[in-house]
Amino acid sequence: MTTTIDSPEQAILIRQEELVKALKPLLPAHALLWEPEDTIPYECDGLAAYRQMPLAVALPETEAQAIAVIKVCQRLEIPIVPRGAGTGLSGGATPIAQGLVLSLAKFKKIVKVDPIARIAVVQPGVRNLAISEAVAQHGLYYAPDPSSQIACSIGGNVSENSGGVHCLKYGLTLHNILKVRAILMNGEVVEFGSLAPDAPGLDLLPIVVGSEGMLAVITEVTVKLVPKPQLAQVIMASFNDVSKGGNAVAAIIAAGIIPAGLEMMDKAAIRAVEEFVHAGYDTDAESILLCESDGTPEEVAEEIERMTQVLNQCGAIRIQVSQSESERLKFWSGRKNAFPAAGRISPDYYCMDGTIPRQHIATLLKRIQEMEAKYQLRCMNVFHAGDGNMHPLILFNGSDEDEWHRAEEFGSDILETCVELGGTITGEHGVGIEKINSMCVQFGDLERELFWGIKAAFDPKKLLNPDKAIPTLNRCAEYGRMKIKGGVLPHPELERF
Numbered sequence: 001m002t003t004t005i006d007s008p009e010q011a012i013l014i015r016q017e018e019l020v021k022a023l024k025p026l027l028p029a030h031a032l033l034w035e036p037e038d039t040i041p042y043e044c045d046g047l048a049a050y051r052q053m054p055l056a057v058a059l060p061e062t063e064a065q066a067i068a069v070i071k072v073c074q075r076l077e078i079p080i081v082p083r084g085a086g087t088g089l090s091g092g093a094t095p096i097a098q099g100l101v102l103s104l105a106k107f108k109k110i111v112k113v114d115p116i117a118r119i120a121v122v123q124p125g126v127r128n129l130a131i132s133e134a135v136a137q138h139g140l141y142y143a144p145d146p147s148s149q150i151a152c153s154i155g156g157n158v159s160e161n162s163g164g165v166h167c168l169k170y171g172l173t174l175h176n177i178l179k180v181r182a183i184l185m186n187g188e189v190v191e192f193g194s195l196a197p198d199a200p201g202l203d204l205l206p207i208v209v210g211s212e213g214m215l216a217v218i219t220e221v222t223v224k225l226v227p228k229p230q231l232a233q234v235i236m237a238s239f240n241d242v243s244k245g246g247n248a249v250a251a252i253i254a255a256g257i258i259p260a261g262l263e264m265m266d267k268a269a270i271r272a273v274e275e276f277v278h279a280g281y282d283t284d285a286e287s288i289l290l291c292e293s294d295g296t297p298e299e300v301a302e303e304i305e306r307m308t309q310v311l312n313q314c315g316a317i318r319i320q321v322s323q324s325e326s327e328r329l330k331f332w333s334g335r336k337n338a339f340p341a342a343g344r345i346s347p348d349y350y351c352m353d354g355t356i357p358r359q360h361i362a363t364l365l366k367r368i369q370e371m372e373a374k375y376q377l378r379c380m381n382v383f384h385a386g387d388g389n390m391h392p393l394i395l396f397n398g399s400d401e402d403e404w405h406r407a408e409e410f411g412s413d414i415l416e417t418c419v420e421l422g423g424t425i426t427g428e429h430g431v432g433i434e435k436i437n438s439m440c441v442q443f444g445d446l447e448r449e450l451f452w453g454i455k456a457a458f459d460p461k462k463l464l465n466p467d468k469a470i471p472t473l474n475r476c477a478e479y480g481r482m483k484i485k486g487g488v489l490p491h492p493e494l495e496r497f
């Protein structure tokens with residue numbers, strides 16, 4: 001008997017039935033979800049403006065189960081969206097309507113800690129902070145520290161090449177991992193990287209790091225551990241002009257200092273976080289810098305003195321140095337809570353993530369001020385200033401469709417200004433669905449064709465997290481036409497809340 005398919009909804013139900021039937025024998029009953037009330041928590045990641053219900057969610061507990069699930073999807077040609085903790089801000093883990101969400105949340109074993117080799121082997125679902133907590137007894141920690149570190153998973157960190165406050169000195173995720181084990185879309189297991197430096201052949205580790213779940217499903221990560229510094233102190237410096245703060249960042253690096261953290265906030269951000277966490281910030285300042293030094297007490301004393309000199313030369317109006325560990329954490333609490341602070345003062349906020357060469361921070365801030373007037377929306381700015389990674393938070397009301405469109409255009413305008421100033425459209429949050437159109441501005445057709453070539457080598461049927469991170473040549477052509485007409489090119493398949 002043949003079934004007549006009358007509507008797209010019916011087609012989805014038939015596909016769902018086929019998938020669930022094939023997966024049921026492979027997974028424990030609690031590890032396969034398909035009823036809407038069970039799958040709804042997976043309908044979005046941290047980019048909650050976009051939501052999509054998947055066909056089903058699989059939560060395998062072993063690599064063998066994950067392989068079996070992937071093989072079924074390859075055979076049935078069902079796209080897979082890998083998912084860690086779902087804190088991503090660019091929609092990398094947003095489901096696909098005709099696809100499966102493959103959650104690695106149950107892969108949360110710390111397989112091995114070797115304090116002599118200063119490494120840990122961990123499963124992808126282990127939380128970033130849990131690694132440091134597990135190795136603290138050895139006086140070690142895992143350096144990359146996204147502000148979401150209490151929740152985000154190492155698998156997500158590797159897939160996004162995540163950064164954090166301390167990445168200026170210690171490097172991004174890429175610089176802090178040695179090896180990755182992963183499953184390809186055909187079910188084969190591969191390993192990239194090595195425990196010793198300079199492995200022969202093409203180095204595929206950096207290609208997988210930051211690949212946003214498009215190349216392989218990560219099942220194990222070997223991370224580097226570093227010794228905890230004896231002391232850390234932070235300087236909080238206030239400026240009566242954002243440009244002076246921006247210029248001070250460039251001046252510190254130009255003086256040959258690599259602080260353990262170098263962060264900046266503008267007035268709107270300072271006021272929002274001060275009302276929220278009372279971190280002791282100077283609410284009259286136009287901008288503040290947090291400059292951290294770590295090392296031995298002698299190293300810290302010398303670096304704090306040198307940074308203080310530079311900050312004074314750059315016109316700081318107030319300088320405070322933390323005098324205790326609790327004061328240091330208090331100063332940082334404001335910066336670390338900047339995103340939730342934005343959530344308190346606005347119904348919604350859109351967190352941008354671009355990079356620019358440090359010397360252009362002041363220029364970009366001025367341009368953002370002009371955009372606030374153009375799009376009639378407020379923006380608060382927090383920066384990983386030391387490495388030129390900025391996070392403007394555009395405040396808007398998502399229930400107002402017009403405001404949302406203005407927020408999206410404001411965001412694209414910021415990212416394209418970053419490219420114009422010699423920077424990039426993402427510093428650490430990835431492209432996902434959010435910045436897919438801006439990829440058309442960052443790269444030309446030839447570069448995008450190379451990306452597609454790499455994707456095809458790993459996943460010829462384009463089933464692993466498709467429609468994310470790399471725009472098709474057609475999409476870019478359409479984006480070009482829309483820009484001339486003035487409008488927003490919607491993301492494929494997705495619903496707005």
Ligand SMILES: Cc1cc2nc3c(=O)[nH]c(=O)nc-3n(C[C@H](O)[C@H](O)[C@H](O)COP(=O)(O)OP(=O)(O)OC[C@H]3O[C@@H](n4cnc5c(N)ncnc54)[C@H](O)[C@@H]3O)c2cc1C
Pocket residue numbers: 045046081082083084085086087088089091092093104124145146147148151152153154155156157158159160161162163164165212213214216217218219339340428429465
């Ligand atoms: C409040 C807040 C603050 C944040 N601060 C920072 C910050 O300071 N720095 C920063 O870099 N980011 C930050 N982020 C963004 C986010 O936390 C990071 O991108 C993080 O690495 C995502 O990890 P996750 O486990 O939540 O991944 P998810 O959101 O689940 O997934 C992210 C991407 O990785 C892929 N993926 C996940 N696991 C795997 C796997 N095992 N194999 C293959 N692909 C996989 C997914 O398909 C998706 O493309 C912040 C987010 C929030 C909400």
